[in-house]
Amino acid sequence: MAAKDSVKKAEDKKSISKYFRGVKSEFKKVVWPTKKQVLNYTLIVIVACILFALLLAVFDKIVMFALKLIYG
Missing domain, CATH: 1.20.5 (Single alpha-helices involved in coiled-coils or other helix-helix interfaces)
Incomplete structure (x- = not known):
């Protein structure tokens, strides 16, 4: 059970960082x-x-x- 929680937290951190990288790349296009x-x-x-x-x-x-x- 604890392993699933840690995997989910790692995925959340990856998705958040991916989101902000996408935002940064879009701001460069403005x-x-x-x-x-x-x-x-x-x-x-x-x-x-x-x-x-x-x-x-x-x-x-x-x-x-x-x-x-x-x-x-």
């Missing part, structure tokens, strides 16, 4: 963006968020105006 690309993408996201917030605020004002007309 093409990381340049600093300029990260800056550009960040600015695009910030501008898009601001525009969406403004659009939502305008829509909210229109709905509130319509509701005031309807309900007084």
Whole structure:
């Protein structure tokens, strides 16, 4: 019984190390963006968020105006 447990632990250690070796090899394949690309993408996201917030605020004002007309 103890022999089976030790074999299983050894297999677990091998599978864990195999997993991390696979992760390491996959990270080597990743093409990381340049600093300029990260800056550009960040600015695009910030501008898009601001525009969406403004659009939502305008829509909210229109709905509130319509509701005031309807309900007084």
